[in-house]
Amino acid sequence: MTRIGIIGVGYWGPNLVRNFDSISDCEVSAICDLDPKNIKNIKGRYPHVNEYSDVDQMIENEQLDGVVIATPTATHFGLAKKALNAGLHAFVEKPLTVESSQSQELIDLAEEKGLVLFVGHIFLHSAPVLKLRELIASGELGEISYISCKRLNLGPVRTDVSSLYDLATHDISIVLHLLGQQPESVCCSGLDHLKDGIHDVVNLTMKFPNNKMGIVHCSWLDPRKERVLTVVGDKKMAIYDDLSQEKIKVYDKGVSMHSKSGEFADFQLSYHHGDMYSPWLQQKEPLRSECAEFVRCIVEGDTPRTDGVNGLAVVEVLEAANESLRLDGTPISIDSRIVA
Numbered sequence: 353m354t355r356i357g358i359i360g361v362g363y364w365g366p367n368l369v370r371n372f373d374s375i376s377d378c379e380v381s382a383i384c385d386l387d388p389k390n391i392k393n394i395k396g397r398y399p400h401v402n403e404y405s406d407v408d409q410m411i412e413n414e415q416l417d418g419v420v421i422a423t424p425t426a427t428h429f430g431l432a433k434k435a436l437n438a439g440l441h442a443f444v445e446k447p448l449t450v451e452s453s454q455s456q457e458l459i460d461l462a463e464e465k466g467l468v469l470f471v472g473h474i475f476l477h478s479a480p481v482l483k484l485r486e487l488i489a490s491g492e493l494g495e496i497s498y499i500s501c502k503r504l505n506l507g508p509v510r511t512d513v514s515s516l517y518d519l520a521t522h523d524i525s526i527v528l529h530l531l532g533q534q535p536e537s538v539c540c541s542g543l544d545h546l547k548d549g550i551h552d553v554v555n556l557t558m559k560f561p562n563n564k565m566g567i568v569h570c571s572w573l574d575p576r577k578e579r580v581l582t583v584v585g586d587k588k589m590a591i592y593d594d595l596s597q598e599k600i601k602v603y604d605k606g607v608s609m610h611s612k613s614g615e616f617a618d619f620q621l622s623y624h625h626g627d628m629y630s631p632w633l634q635q636k637e638p639l640r641s642e643c644a645e646f647v648r649c650i651v652e653g654d655t656p657r658t659d660g661v662n663g664l665a666v667v668e669v670l671e672a673a674n675e676s677l678r679l680d681g682t683p684i685s686i687d688s689r690i691v692a
């Protein structure tokens with residue numbers, strides 16, 4: 353039996369409690385939150401779970417195998433370090449940390465102690481993103497030129513981190529996974545309308561090696577909910593609409609330039625319009641797959657796809673994007689690495 357303690361049962365934590373509690377051979381032994389109101393809200397549904405307001409006490413009193421950290425981003429590093437130092441496997445909600453040096457410290461600590469460090473990049477455990485990666489790897493879409501993402505809605509507004517750290521983290525993790533590498537440089541601009549220094553809207557452009565691009569537009573000030581990602585390849589194109597019944601549609605469409613003679617004046621554009629299909633996807637809650645993967649990695653001693661190194665790759669992009677945001681869109685270089 354894998355025993356889990358969940359730290360932070362505000363908005364997201366209860367979803368983690370529900371999913372971990374439904375996994376066989378796994379038990380949510382304890383929950384911990386500084387706010388007694390949040391404990392009370394959830395305790396009625398899970399009477400067997402012990403409750404704490406202090407993480408140290410929970411770690412000391414419970415025989416835990418791992419903890420799940422679903423607290424505000426700024427607290428991730430301190431809590432994860434505490435858990436790893438106590439010999440516990442750690443699932444840390446996204447983004448792993450605020451600073452990349454903190455992520456690196458957690459990676460080193462987990463390695464030294466032989467523990468699983470798992471990051472909550474939920475979309476890398478979702479069927480649509482795995483299908484997109486498969487479509488790209490099989491060559492069906494051809495050479496990818498760009499991926500663009502829109503993550504828009506009215507709320508939920510956060511006051512601790514910007515929409516870059518809260519929303520764009522998801523899209524950065526997806527784009528890095530689909531292209532299999534980090535960008536060489538990023539440009540980010542945005543608007544802090546509600547609270548100074550906390551950007552409600554961000555536009556992020558990531559330039560990748562071999563003339564590829566990732567574009568991310570996020571906002572919690574938009575009237576309409578949109579969760580759309582477009583992958584443009586030179587053979588086919590794909591659209592992933594997370595709010596649609598048919599989440600992925602593959603379009604046999606494209607445009608190319610030809611010249612019979614090689615002369616510039618002879619260049620012609622040719623547009624191609626073919627069929628569209630929607631691949632079958634396994635209907636599974638991504639959070640359930642994510643939680644089950646954490647437990648499997650603990651039991652089998654395996655390294656997760658969303659390990660600390662994967663979390664660090666995303667935090668490095670966030671850090672560069674945040675610097676660009678501060679400098680009003682100035683490009684910031686990254687020492688681009690391959691990403692699993």
Ligand SMILES: NC(=O)c1ccc[n+]([C@@H]2O[C@H](COP(=O)([O-])OP(=O)(O)OC[C@H]3O[C@@H](n4cnc5c(N)ncnc54)[C@H](O)[C@@H]3O)[C@@H](O)[C@H]2O)c1
Nearest residue numbers: 360361362363364365384385386387390422423445446474
């Ligand atoms: N994967 C996803 O799709 C997804 C969705 C939402 C949030 N999240 C992530 O989950 C985390 C939490 O987000 P949220 O929206 O639930 O925030 P929240 O503010 O609603 O809840 C955080 C909770 O943590 C508690 N807390 C803070 N410090 C603590 C400490 N030291 N010890 C114990 N409890 C503490 C707070 O009292 C609060 O109840 C964030 O990292 C966020 O990015 C992920």
